Amino acid sequence: MNTTATAKPAFDRQGDQSDEARVDAAMRTFVSEFGITAAVHLESCVKCGLCAEACHFYRTTGDPRYTPIHKLEPFRRAYFREASPLAPLVRKLGLVRKPTIGDLEQWQELLYDSCTMCGRCTLVCPMGIDIAELVKEARHGMFVAGLVPERLALMDRAARQWGSPATPGEDLPDILDEVSKQHGVPIPCDLASADILVTAAPAELSEHTRAMAAAAKILNRTGERWTMHQGGFDASNIGFNNGDLELQEKLTRSLVDTAVKIGAKTVLLPECGHAYGAARWEAARWYGRELPVRIIHMTEFLDEMIAAGRIRVEPIGESATFHDPCQIVRRGGLEAAARRVLAALGFTLVELEDHGLTGFCCGGGGGVVSNQRAAPLRARVFEMKRQQVDATGAKRFVTSCGQCRITLETGARIAKWDKPVESLLELVADNLAD
Amino acid sequence: MTLLEFARGPALAFALAVFVIGVLWRLVGVLRLPRRPDLSPAREGAPSALAAAWHANVRAMWPRSAFAPSTHFITLNGYAFHVGLALIFFGYAPHIAFIRRVTGLSWPALPDAVMYVAAAVTIVSLVLAGAIRLTSPVRRTISTADDWITWTITFLPVLTGMALSIEPSARILARERVLYEGPLAVHLLTLELLLVWFPFGKLMHAFFFVFSRGATGMRFSHRGVRV
Numbered sequence: 001m002n003t004t005a006t007a008k009p010a011f012d013r014q015g016d017q018s019d020e021a022r023v024d025a026a027m028r029t030f031v032s033e034f035g036i037t038a039a040v041h042l043e044s045c046v047k048c049g050l051c052a053e054a055c056h057f058y059r060t061t062g063d064p065r066y067t068p069i070h071k072l073e074p075f076r077r078a079y080f081r082e083a084s085p086l087a088p089l090v091r092k093l094g095l096v097r098k099p100t101i102g103d104l105e106q107w108q109e110l111l112y113d114s115c116t117m118c119g120r121c122t123l124v125c126p127m128g129i130d131i132a133e134l135v136k137e138a139r140h141g142m143f144v145a146g147l148v149p150e151r152l153a154l155m156d157r158a159a160r161q162w163g164s165p166a167t168p169g170e171d172l173p174d175i176l177d178e179v180s181k182q183h184g185v186p187i188p189c190d191l192a193s194a195d196i197l198v199t200a201a202p203a204e205l206s207e208h209t210r211a212m213a214a215a216a217k218i219l220n221r222t223g224e225r226w227t228m229h230q231g232g233f234d235a236s237n238i239g240f241n242n243g244d245l246e247l248q249e250k251l252t253r254s255l256v257d258t259a260v261k262i263g264a265k266t267v268l269l270p271e272c273g274h275a276y277g278a279a280r281w282e283a284a285r286w287y288g289r290e291l292p293v294r295i296i297h298m299t300e301f302l303d304e305m306i307a308a309g310r311i312r313v314e315p316i317g318e319s320a321t322f323h324d325p326c327q328i329v330r331r332g333g334l335e336a337a338a339r340r341v342l343a344a345l346g347f348t349l350v351e352l353e354d355h356g357l358t359g360f361c362c363g364g365g366g367g368v369v370s371n372q373r374a375a376p377l378r379a380r381v382f383e384m385k386r387q388q389v390d391a392t393g394a395k396r397f398v399t400s401c402g403q404c405r406i407t408l409e410t411g412a413r414i415a416k417w418d419k420p421v422e423s424l425l426e427l428v429a430d431n432l433a434d
Numbered sequence: 435m436t437l438l439e440f441a442r443g444p445a446l447a448f449a450l451a452v453f454v455i456g457v458l459w460r461l462v463g464v465l466r467l468p469r470r471p472d473l474s475p476a477r478e479g480a481p482s483a484l485a486a487a488w489h490a491n492v493r494a495m496w497p498r499s500a501f502a503p504s505t506h507f508i509t510l511n512g513y514a515f516h517v518g519l520a521l522i523f524f525g526y527a528p529h530i531a532f533i534r535r536v537t538g539l540s541w542p543a544l545p546d547a548v549m550y551v552a553a554a555v556t557i558v559s560l561v562l563a564g565a566i567r568l569t570s571p572v573r574r575t576i577s578t579a580d581d582w583i584t585w586t587i588t589f590l591p592v593l594t595g596m597a598l599s600i601e602p603s604a605r606i607l608a609r610e611r612v613l614y615e616g617p618l619a620v621h622l623l624t625l626e627l628l629l630v631w632f633p634f635g636k637l638m639h640a641f642f643f644v645f646s647r648g649a650t651g652m653r654f655s656h657r658g659v660r661v
Contacts, residue, residue, distance in 0.1 A: 050501070284475075
C-alpha cells in the first residue's frame with residue numbers, strides 16, 4: 001500500500017506569512033536566543049550520539065531522527081551561520097546551509113511531537129549540553145514562524161484570550177463553587193487579601209477536580225489564609241511549552257501581580273511539572289528582578305507542612321512506586337521532597353529501574369500530552385514505563401504531576417492496564433489524620 | 435628551500451599563528467556574548483556557582499550507571515584516543531625535542547615501548563570511532579562534514595608519524611641530520627594542517643567543554659540538582 005500519498009504531513013501552520021517570512025522570523029528569533037550559555041553548548045557538541053541512548057522516544061522506536069541533538073539541527077545551523085564568531089566566514093563560504101521552510105516544517109515534529117524537554121539527554125551528554133533548554137529556545141523561533149502543532153496553537157489562542165487554555169477567568173468562581181459542592185470542601189475565590197495564592201493546572205478545573213478539592217482540604221486544615229483568584233489562576237503556562245514568549249510573560253505576570261495585589265507572600269503551584277519550570281525558575285526573568293513572592297510546588301508545600309507538623313497523615317502501609325516528573329525532579333530538584341511525603345504516608349517505596357534524576361519521562365511533557373499527533377509515540381513510551389512499574393511489584397503507583405497522570409492514564413486506558421495512577425496530593429488529602 | 439625547511443619554517447609559523455589567533459577569536463567571540471542572569475532564588479543549600487561548575491566538570495567525565503552499558507564503549511573509546519594522542523604528542527622523545535626547539539621547554543620522555551602501545555591504541559580507537567560513525571544510524575544521521583574532516587585531520591599526523599617510527603627514538607635523536615627528510619616534512623605538514631583546522635571545526639570542544647559542563651552544572655545546582 002502506498003502510504004506516502006495519503007499520509008498527513010506532520011506539521012501545521014498558523015497565520016498567513018509567506019514561507020520566506022516564516023524562515024526569517026524563525027532565524028531572527030533563534031539568533032536572539034544565542035547568549036553565552038546556548039553558544040558554549042552548541043560549540044561543544046562532538047556528535048558522539050550518546051544523547052540518543054537517554055531519549056525515551058529513540059529508545060522505544062530506534063529511529064535515529066529522535067536523537068536529541070538532531071532535533072536542534074535548524075537551531076544549530078542558525079547559530080553557526082548567524083551568531084558564531086565564524087559566522088561571516090561560514091556564510092561567505094556556504095559552509096552551513098540556511099534552514100529552509102521545508103526543514104522547519106520537518107523539524108516541527110522533532111521539536112514538538114518527539115521532545116518532552118525532559119532533559120534526560122542533558123545528564124548523559126559528556127559535554128554537559130543542556131539539550132532540553134536549547135529545544136525550548138528553538139521552539140521560540142518555531143512559534144514566531146507560525147509552525148506549531150495546531151492543537152497547541154489552539155490552546156495558545158485560548159490562553160491568550162482567557163488566561164488559561166481551560167476556561168475564562170470569569171468562569172472560575174462558578175467552577176470552584178461546583179467543585180466545592182461536589183467534594184464538600186470550601187474553596188475561597190477572589191478574596192481581597194490572603195497569604196497564599198493557590199493556582200491550578202487546566203485539568204484540575206475539568207477531569208482532575210479531585211486534586212483541586214484535595215488541595216483545598218489540606219490548605220483548610222493548615223489554617224492558612226488562602227484564595228484562588230480569577231486574576232491569576234492557571235499556572236500551567238502553555239506559553240512556556242509552545243515557545244510563545246509573550247504569552248509566557250503574560251501568564252507569569254498574572255500570577256505574580258495577582259499575588260502582590262492581594263498581599264500574598266506565597267504562590268502555590270499545582271501538581272504540574274511545567275508550571276514549576278515556568279514559574280519557579282523563569283518568573284523572575286519576566287519580572288525583571290527578584291520576585292516579591294515565594295513560588296513553591298505542591299510537593300514542597302506538602303513536605304513542609306508535614307515536617308512542621310501542620311498536617312499529619314495516617315500511614316497507608318503498602319508498597320508503592322513513584323514516577324518522577326521531569327520538571328519537578330530532574331529539572332526542579334524535588335526528588336527528596338516527594339520521597340519524604342511518601343515515607344510520611346507509610347509507603348514502602350520500591351523504586352523504578354530508572355528513577356530520580358535519571359527516571360524516564362511519562363512521554364507527555366512539553367505539551368506532547370496535548371498533541372494528538374504524538375499519540376503513537378506516547379503509547380510506546382507508556383509501554384516502557386508500564387514494564388518498569390510492573391517489574392517493581394509495588395501495589396500502588398504514585399506521581400506528583402497532573403500532566404504525567406493524564407499521560408499515564410491515557411496510556412493505561414489504551415493498553416487496558418488496570419493500575420491506577422495516583423496523585424501524591426490526593427493521597428495526602430485522603431489520609432489526613434484528625 | 436627544501437620541503438622540510440618549509441614545514442619547519444614558514445608553514446609552522448603560519449599554522450601556529452592561525453591556531454592561536456583562531457582559537458582566541460572563537461573563544462573570545464563566544465565568551466563575550468551576553469549572559470542572561472538567573473534572578474530566581476536559588477534552592478536552599480545550593481553550592482556556589484564555581485563549586486557547581488567544578489562538580490559538573492568532574493561528574494561528566496564518566497556516564498552515570500543508569501546509562502550503562504550502552505554508553506560505556508563510546509566513552510572508553512573516546513578516552514583511548516584522547517589519552518593516546520596526548521601520550522604520543524607530549525611523551526615521545528622526538529616530539530619533546532621538537533617542542534624544545536620551538537619553545538625552549540622540555541621534559542623527560544616516555545619509553546618507546548609505551549609510545550608504540552599508545553600509538554597502536556590510538557589508531558585502533560580512531561578506526562573504531564570512524565567505523566561507528568559510518569555504521570551507526572544515529573551517528574550517520576547527526577554527522578556533518580566537520581566530523582569527517584576532523585577525523586581525517588586528526589588521524590593523518592598519527593599515520594605519518596608511524597611511518598617515521600621505524601627505529602628507536604634515541605637513534606633518531608643521536609643523528610646529526612634527518613635521514614628521512616620527505617616523510618618528516620609530510621608528518622610536520624599534517625600536524626600543521628591539524629593546527630590550521632583546529633579553530634574552525636569541532637576540535638574547539640577542547641576549550642568549550644569546560645564552559646558547557648560548567649554552565650549546566652550552575653543551572654542545575656541553582657535548582658538543587660546535582661547533575
